[in-house]
Amino acid sequence: MAGTVERVAGFGIFVAVEGLDPFGVVADVAGMHKDAADDAVVIWPEVGESVTGVVVQHMENNGKVKIHLT
Template sequence: MNRDQEWGEAKQRLPFGMLVQGTVLKVFPFGMFVHVSEFSSVKFVIDAVSYRPNGMVIDPAQWPAIGSSIEGVVVDHVEHNREIKLSVG
């Protein structure tokens, strides 16, 4: 499957509100990138204000470490950079 096909498949199979499970790939002050093995060429992002595991925004020092499993809900499909935004909490 090429990247265009994978992006289309990801949008179709992961609609808004869908729970997604992945692994934390990189952590930055603005958020984190998540790897979802089923869609390896699609970027999954949880931004800082969307990571609220207990209903509150928490300090990035308390975010999951790289390699940790994480679940998030799909809240957006960003066409211009083929990114799926997730929210936790």
């Protein structure tokens, strides 16, 4: 899945994906890239940056999608 970072929050990022609701795709901190030298350091994409990820959860009740970045 590919999209553009639309908002950064304390728990992860919201990703705009064509055909899905605004703020309908989230990459939480667990699914973010880590620094190669220190995996405790999370690398946060910035608003407007293109990202790709794989779907790890789809919530049927509200259509929200959780991804891990690739």
